[in-house]
Amino acid sequence: MARKDAILKLRETLVRRRDALRRALAGDLSLLQELHQTKTGDVLDAAADTVQDELNSQLLEVESRELTAIEDAIEAMKRGEYGNCTDCGKPIPLTRLRAVPYATDCIGCRRKSELSSDDSGGASWNRVFDNMEVDSV
Known part of the structure; x- marks a missing residue:
């Protein structure tokens, strides 16, 4: 298509x-x-x-x-x-x-944006969910 x-x-x-x-x-x-x-x-x-x-x-x-x-x-x-x-x-x-x-x-620019926002104190939801999985085990 x-x-x-x-x-x-x-x-x-x-x-x-x-x-x-x-x-x-x-x-x-x-x-x-x-x-x-x-x-x-x-x-x-x-x-x-x-x-x-x-x-x-x-x-x-x-x-x-x-x-x-x-x-x-x-x-x-x-x-x-x-x-x-x-x-x-x-x-x-x-x-x-x-x-x-x-x-x-695009994905590449989104990743760069998310990486730079992590440095500025923004929440990383992947890390939040990863920590939740560790705590629940």
């Missing part, structure tokens, strides 16, 4: 995911507003509601970031810039784009 055909299929995927996220976010926001209007029973119910609200808020944030990335990818397609690494300018392999259709960088 030619790269252009694959990118057209990826556009369809992005549009479907964008529409699904928009519907989900609209529903989640209205549900959160509805839940805030209802009164809770006791202190434990209020605490459970607060925890649930925080989890829902974090999920909304993640979905919102994904929606923004998808919309940016669709705009890049319109400009003819989709599929090229923003750092090195080389075409992003189709395998990466199929895995993460809104990717803006």
Whole structure:
């Protein structure tokens, strides 16, 4: 399959995911507003509601970031810039784009970025999960 055909299929995927996220976010926001209007029973119910609200808020944030990335990818397609690494300018392999259709960088540049962010005190999730495995053994 030619790269252009694959990118057209990826556009369809992005549009479907964008529409699904928009519907989900609209529903989640209205549900959160509805839940805030209802009164809770006791202190434990209020605490459970607060925890649930925080989890829902974090999920909304993640979905919102994904929606923004998808919309940016669709705009890049319109400009003819989709599929090229923003750092090195080389075409992003189709395998990466199929895995993460809104990717803006190739694997090499992503690795460099992650390595440099590790030096600046950023969390390395691989190390966090590796430590969890050692602790649970």
